[in-house]
Amino acid sequence: MSILLIFENKNVNPWEEALRAKLSETVIEVYPNVKNKEAVEFVICWKPKKNIFDEYPNIKIVQSVGASIEHITNTQTLKEDCIITRIVDKKLSTDMWEFLITIVLSELKNSRTYLRQKEEKAWKQHDYKAIENTNISILGMGSIGGYVAEKFAQIGFNVKGWSTSRKQISNVKSYIGENEFDTFLENSDFLINLLPLTSKTKGILNRNTFQKLPKESFLINVGRGEHLIEEDLINALNASLLSGALLDVFVKEPLPKEHLFWKHSKIQITPHVASLTNVDTAIEQIIENYRRFLKKEKVLNRISLKKGY
Numbered sequence: 001m002s003i004l005l006i007f008e009n010k011n012v013n014p015w016e017e018a019l020r021a022k023l024s025e026t027v028i029e030v031y032p033n034v035k036n037k038e039a040v041e042f043v044i045c046w047k048p049k050k051n052i053f054d055e056y057p058n059i060k061i062v063q064s065v066g067a068s069i070e071h072i073t074n075t076q077t078l079k080e081d082c083i084i085t086r087i088v089d090k091k092l093s094t095d096m097w098e099f100l101i102t103i104v105l106s107e108l109k110n111s112r113t114y115l116r117q118k119e120e121k122a123w124k125q126h127d128y129k130a131i132e133n134t135n136i137s138i139l140g141m142g143s144i145g146g147y148v149a150e151k152f153a154q155i156g157f158n159v160k161g162w163s164t165s166r167k168q169i170s171n172v173k174s175y176i177g178e179n180e181f182d183t184f185l186e187n188s189d190f191l192i193n194l195l196p197l198t199s200k201t202k203g204i205l206n207r208n209t210f211q212k213l214p215k216e217s218f219l220i221n222v223g224r225g226e227h228l229i230e231e232d233l234i235n236a237l238n239a240s241l242l243s244g245a246l247l248d249v250f251v252k253e254p255l256p257k258e259h260l261f262w263k264h265s266k267i268q269i270t271p272h273v274a275s276l277t278n279v280d281t282a283i284e285q286i287i288e289n290y291r292r293f294l295k296k297e298k299v300l301n302r303i304s305l306k307k308g309y
Helices: 013-022 090-108 111-120 143-154 178-185 207-212 230-238 279-294
Strands: 002-007 028-030 040-046 061-064 083-085 135-139 158-163 172-176 190-193 217-221 242-247 267-269
Touching (some): 002 013, 013 028, 013 279, 090 143, 090 190, 090 217, 143 158, 143 172, 158 178, 172 178, 178 207, 207 230
Parallel strands (some): 040 061, 061 083, 135 158, 190 217
16 A cells, blocks of 8 residues: 655645655655555645546555645546545635735725836825725635634624525624525625535626626635636726726636736736645644544544535
């Protein structure tokens, strides 16, 4: 039996080093250097190439090194008994919160406008909004979304969240399902997407959604690139339906240099950095899952293939 690391667009070296230090007697290999493909039972991965798992007939468990798993489920043919797990780390939640509060406060206080004015040598003051008068609407109220919603509420924002099940979070109004979606979108100064990617949520950031938001709402997408219909966003920005957008995730990463997003004045781009997995803490979860797998015990943070998260 062996552990195989398959990484794309992420440095595998620190993961390999940490595993070898803690599992010195275990066979650990890094794709594509595999001596015995049939011996691979435990895969640790990030964005594996399409159908690459087909080369390994005896995979029993697949561990994502991030909070998402659709980079696995959307690209691989998985056996029914294959176990998929992900990383759940409080640091992912705190990092996401710090990223989002930075963006929101920057927009509230017109930082983007003043940076542009500096280039133009323009001295012009603008009105700004206060936290207590600002409405934050969060799509997705899982472990990260719920934490972020709670933190925004604690410092005085008006917060609401939309999810598949009702949530009980202090000072956060909960909306569920398609019937409550339009009401949820009302009075949104900021729409923050933290949804998992499923067949039902793919393309949810679209023309219809943008038209139902108050004019001049600001979009922050830190969920998945596939949640967004790119052409619809550009059209909404050009028509001033939205005041702007901060995009941290994209369908194709790195974002191609010729992409229209780079040149659009109302779009801010960050390179998928809103919440980065911490190798040290994630490795502990992965090793615990490996040991549980060997003992045939219940693994941590197993996902439901039916739900997609």
